[in-house]
Amino acid sequence: MTVLLQLSNLLVRREGRIVLDISSLSVETGEVVAIVGPNGAGKSTLFLVLARLLKADQGQIVFNGRTTDSFDDLRYRRQIALVLQEPLLMDMSVYENAAIGLKFRRSPKAQIEERVSHWLDRLGVAHLSQRPARKLSGGEAQRVSLARAFALQPELLLLDEPFTALDAPTRIRLLEDLKSVLSETKMTTIFITHDLQEALKLATRMTVILDGRIEQSGAPQDVFNRPVNDRVAGFLGR
Numbered sequence: 317m318t319v320l321l322q323l324s325n326l327l328v329r330r331e332g333r334i335v336l337d338i339s340s341l342s343v344e345t346g347e348v349v350a351i352v353g354p355n356g357a358g359k360s361t362l363f364l365v366l367a368r369l370l371k372a373d374q375g376q377i378v379f380n381g382r383t384t385d386s387f388d389d390l391r392y393r394r395q396i397a398l399v400l401q402e403p404l405l406m407d408m409s410v411y412e413n414a415a416i417g418l419k420f421r422r423s424p425k426a427q428i429e430e431r432v433s434h435w436l437d438r439l440g441v442a443h444l445s446q447r448p449a450r451k452l453s454g455g456e457a458q459r460v461s462l463a464r465a466f467a468l469q470p471e472l473l474l475l476d477e478p479f480t481a482l483d484a485p486t487r488i489r490l491l492e493d494l495k496s497v498l499s500e501t502k503m504t505t506i507f508i509t510h511d512l513q514e515a516l517k518l519a520t521r522m523t524v525i526l527d528g529r530i531e532q533s534g535a536p537q538d539v540f541n542r543p544v545n546d547r548v549a550g551f552l553g554r
Contacts (some may be wrong), residue, residue, distance in 0.1 A: 326375035350519035453487035
């Protein structure tokens with residue numbers, strides 16, 4: 317496999333305090349990497365840096381063989397897609413919401429129709445395509461957010477706790493569908509979560525962050541069954 321993303325000596329300070337200190341983290345093409353840790357561990361800060369919504373104080377990010385400093389924010393963001401904890405849907409139809417990213421990129425109309433129709437169907441919300449987004453349930457709204465992201469065919473998909481606000485049955489069904497989609501598409505994904513069961517379900521690799529630093533990274537079952545120290549064991553409930 318080739319390395320899509322490489323972080324080196326990444327440091328982020330907030331109010332004079334170090335909140336993220338990552339000496340090295342690489343993500344290979346096709347991996348689903350779950351970044352896990354308790355609240356305040358630095359997961360959301362890492363997400364913001366990767367989404368280029370927060371600038372690191374120092375360090376280097378190499379994306380597709382090029383440092384991210386070598387191209388502007390717009391060019392970088394055209395290669396990624398975000399799905400957030402709260403679906404950011406506009407006051408328009410489900411179809412228009414799923415198509416909006418492609419329209420911003422001035423994609424051909426036929427391509428928009430093909431991709432949006434495919435992903436709404438694949439994620440089980442095609443029958444809602446003309447419904448106003450404000451009338452969706454939480455699970456339906458998150459499925460539309462995912463359809464919009466997959467329609468962009470990004471190099472990297474960033475998921476920030478996308479199941480937190482969902483009830484248990486809805487979350488379980490969506491996890492199953494997303495696992496199937498990620499397996500089919502082999503889309504490189506970084507998945508931020510504090511829920512270990514979600515990480516075990518979706519990820520091909522799990523990375524534990526505590527107090528802004530990576531403590532352990534490896535296959536989810538290996539990390540869960542063989543924590544490297546007491547701090548990781550404590551977080552994992554081992």
